[in-house]
Amino acid sequence: MSRYIIKRLLFIIPTLLLVAFIVLFIMDLTPSDPGTLILGDNAQPEAIEALNEELGYNDPFVVRYVRFIWNAVRGDLGESWQTGRSVTSTIAQRLPVTATLALGSLVFGSVIGILLGILSAVKQYSILDFFSTTLAMALGAFPSFWIGMMLILIFSLGLGWLPSFGAGGIKNFILPWATAGCFMISSLLRMTRTSMLETIRMDYIRTARAKGQTERKIITGHALRNALLPVVTVLGVSFGTMLAGTVTVETVFSLPGVGLMIIEGIRMKDVPVVTGATVVLAAMFTVLMLFVDILYAFIDPRIKARYAKK
């Protein structure tokens, strides 16, 4: 088991290096340079050129990439071209908002999604099943930022129950959680339902029924653990999608998180800000996927056994 975990942990290093490479490479194509941004369009071309030289912007791409990695390892993601502020400290300041948003929606989305999924599989073709599958279809099809705006219209502007912007307290997060959780509910509900339906038809469930086991024990004791295996993978993937989706949700609710930071950075053509924030989000996603893989091995004895033998 530890062999498996170590192998997966080691794989994360080349992955993160490549993720940073791709992001840096793409951002390098941006028609923007620090000299022009700091000194303004009207500055002397010589002065702009001198500043670019001084900041190391004119170095070859590989040199800048290695420097970025070297600094990033020590916790320095560079400075904003626009404000001169350290990107690391800006991210550190904004990450709690994004984390609160992401984790809250994860809990909200997975609890509702998995519960409704199990219920609609157990009571297949019931009204609840019809309601849940329709809900999953609708939540998966309508854009989450639109759902967010509709929620604002209803609960903030119409009923006046909840604030529609900012990140003051728990109240501010209720609508964003619901908005970002929608997509998760949709994918988890569908996956749980399908997986549960497949499991219920297995022979060992029939055996349990034949033994005269109570229906409740069959579902919670025999079916659930097996049915949740594929759900864990979907959970990881949809959490990743949601992490990236926080960009739109943060825009809708004006939440000062990392996603909004990326958008502002893109508008300002502030390359270090966009690069730093994107690399951090992508790194979080990578680590999360790794966590899901390891968790999977813990739940699935077959994977555990494969590595235990050696």
Add this chain to the structure above:
Amino acid sequence: MNKTTGSANGVKVVRKKKSRFREIWGRFKKNKSAIVGLVLFSIVLLMVIFADVLAPYSATIEPNIPVRLQGPSAEHIMGTDSFGRDIFARLVHGSRNSLLVGIGAVFIGMVIGGTLGAVSGYYGGKIDNIIVRITDMIMCIPMMLLVLTLVAALGSSLMNVLLAMMISNIPGYTRVVRSAVLTVVDQDYIEAAHSCGTPNRWVIFKHIIPNAIGPIIVQTTMSIGSMILNAAAISFLGMGIQPPTPEWGAMLNEARNFMIQCPYMVFFPGAAIGITALGLNLMGDGLRDALDPKLKD
């Protein structure tokens, strides 16, 4: 499980080709939600085709300040926006841009990613290893972030959004096609084709692709829906198609500033995106069940 399906389908394909399509259509037809999806998507397609009949294009571009921000009425059934432009007209013409990005990104991504996946699955070995590793790593970047950075680098325009989404679509297709090819490539009839001295290219096009196409079709239908959502999100963030060109996401971006006075401005474009994606998703589900009836019940 899959292997038996593959060979059973394979035999059918050789024996009578027409009936396979009929069989699938027969199963698709029985699925009520799939038919709902087909109807919804057909309505959107009709809107795309007959956009110019439904509303003149000029109405979507030219400002008409005296009638700005009017609610739905007989003259403007969905109201007017902040420039007095008819929202219905913009919605109808916007469908073209939204669908173009969605379908374009998926198809080009499918061709490139599919080729890579087929090569990877068919030849295996070192090429396979390299391709799988690279796609795995690219997929570590959430799609939306990849598209955003690409659009930021290339600049905001319809073509760049299309390009960015196409690129980020490639790894997903490589994966799907690779695994679809892998389930087919071990079958006896492929070995039989090889033993007859059939050239590789012929084996791929004549035997592997027709038998591996099921999951690819399903993935395509589903991902057009999610691509339309992604494209709308990019435009909503102000990175996509630039005004005054009508596009659903961009319309929502504009509508955001007038949300309080004019909720209808927000409602209609989002509903259009949702209905299109819903239609595609329902169709995708129906297709999946029709292509592989074992998955249902």
